[in-house]
Amino acid sequence: MSARRKQFDRLGDGLLYGICLVASLLSVAIIVWIAYQVTKEAMPSISKFGLGFLTSQEWQPNFNVFGAGSLIYGTAVSSAMALIAISIGLYLSLLAPAGVRGIVAPLVELLAAIPSVILGFWGILILAPFVHEHIEPWLHDTLGFIPLFGPPQTTGASVFTAGLILTIMVIPIIASISRDLFLAVPRDVQDGASALGATRWEVVRGVVLPSTTSGVVAASLLGLGRALGEAIAVTQVIGAGSEIHTSLFETGDTLASRIANQFNGAVTELHQPSLYYLGVILLVIGLVSNLLAQWIGRRFDYRRFSK
Amino acid sequence: MSGPVPDPAAPLTPSGNLRRRQIFSRVAESGATVAAIIAVAVLGIVIYTVVSRGAAAISFDFLFTGTPTGIGPAIVGTGLIVAVATAIAMPLGILVAIYLTEFAGSRMAGPIRLALDLMNGLPSIIIGLFVFGILVNHRHQSGFAGSVALAIIELPLIARGTQEVLLLVPGSMREAADALGVSRWRSVLGVILPSALGGIVTATVLAVARAAGETAPLIIVDSIFDGKSVSLNPFEVVPNIPVTIFTLSEEANPEGFTRAWGSGLVLVSFILFASLGARALLARSKRKMPT
Secondary structure, X not given: OOHHHHHXXXXXXXXXXXXXXHHHHHHHHHHHHHHHHHHHHHHHHHHHHHXXXXXXXXXXXXXXXXXXXXXXXXXXXXXXXXXXXXXXXXXXXXXXXXXXXXHHHHHHHHHOOOOHHHHHHHHHHHHHHHHHHHHHHHHHHHHOOOOOOOOOOOOOOOHHHHHHHHXXXXXXXXXXXXXXXXXXXXXXXXXXXXXXXXXXXXXXXHHHHHHHHHHHHHHHHHHHHHHHHOOHHHHHHHOOOOOOOOOOOOXXXXXXXXXXXXXXXXXXXXXXXXXXXXXXXXXXXXXXXXXXXXXHHHHHHHHHHHO | OOOOOXXXXXXXXXXXHHHHHXXXXXXXXXXXXXXXXXXXXXXXXXXXXXXXXXXXXXXXXXXXXXXXXOOHHHHHHHHHHHHHHHHHHHHHHHHHHHHHHHHOOHHHHHHXXXXXXXXXXXXXXXXXXXXXXXXXOOOOOOHHHHHHHHHHHHHHHHHHHHHHHHHHOOHHHHHHHHHOOOOHHHHHXXXXXXXXXXXXXXXXXXXXXXXXXXXXXXXXXXXXOOOOOOOOOOOOOOOOHHHHHHHHHXXXXXHHHHHHHHHHHHHHHHHHHHHHHHXXXXXXXXXXXXX
């Protein structure tokens, strides 16, 4: 091999290593830059309202008064409904007979491919009227003694409908992640349990769940993060209310959907920074739930490979 | 020895505790089956609605002219924005994946992988806020800003997808290249990447399918357009399908709803076609992967 060729190869090696390293560092830098930029744009509002922003329920752009209280409440409630989805997703992927899972899982994953704007549009025109005419009156009649299920309002645009849409969006994520977890439990351990006379429920409860707990929690957190940050579909069906109502059938709003809804119309000087402040809150919640999921998931990986 | 004598003629059906356990298990299983059927039914209803209502809107004029009769410029615009986004994200994503599998030690790989996962979990509206801050604020909205936002969404998907297929390339191929005295960069570009090509394309197509339907960032950085004519300059505002659907859905206008369903059908058929195609391709390239 000639010396020139060797030199050329050394240059090539260095170059490839260099650009790969730069690309990788860039992706780390982007995350930091996003956090910095969003916080910077929010600064006027952060210094004006401070942490009181988190609890104040006033949101009056014309008077330059802003607070995220009702939005945090709306985000929490609609995401709590998505948590129900998480349990359904798990249940579905863990307990359904193998035949059903084989057919259903790919179809459910297709559900994840439908853009949120279309799901939201479907939510306004099809789901909301249906919920308003059938589900809300029924829930009110049977469970009306719980304040959450108040009398139905004029349209189907409500926190409840938003929660349903989020549920539909989160199920495929959970189902596909937890299916992988199920496959991670060695087949012979499951078969061993069956051979000892355990029923299918007992295999899941006694063998699969205990050895995948951290993975299950990590998957749930990821799904929850998705629900917290969904802006478009929620904007379309939640009705953009500004007050906290106990009843799920009233309108409400979430952090992400308030940003999507008002960003283009922001005129007063503190309006845009306040919307960025909402973004900061969302960013913090999102990063924390993600980091938590990573951390728990890593413990799961560790346990699996150390065996 | 005493005790109950088993009756040899007793029927072989479980009783008592076992019977209770089996019934419990069966009830739980059928509950899960019902839940699964409901999930599939929802998918069916959504797709059926989009297809049946959207088909009424689709016509030659709808696909090839601008507002008010059609969404031609928005179709072209979405194609343009996503193409630019992919042109940014695909090389970056592949380079990151190469770094992770071929070069990085565990101390470097950890933080990079974490950054990719965080980026993937970031609410897309935050990415919109970020891009507005760096590219749109004090200037004007543009298709390019939309592309940058979509590129940030695509990057982790392409990088993680590519990394997964690179890990599947058998170590014996790397060793064979090393044994022949092939330098690192030649073996990466000439041996490893080509054998992982199918998987890389799949990851990219899946990322494109995801980006094409993203609405939240575009609402913030590329949403003020009338959609009358085709715009091919990415540094101006470029009409696009997701924002068109969103805007129409916020107006109480039945004619607009029909157009929104039509746009939805165009978008969903593209996305479903792309993601199904990509998955089929992945299955095929995994089968062809040398072992």
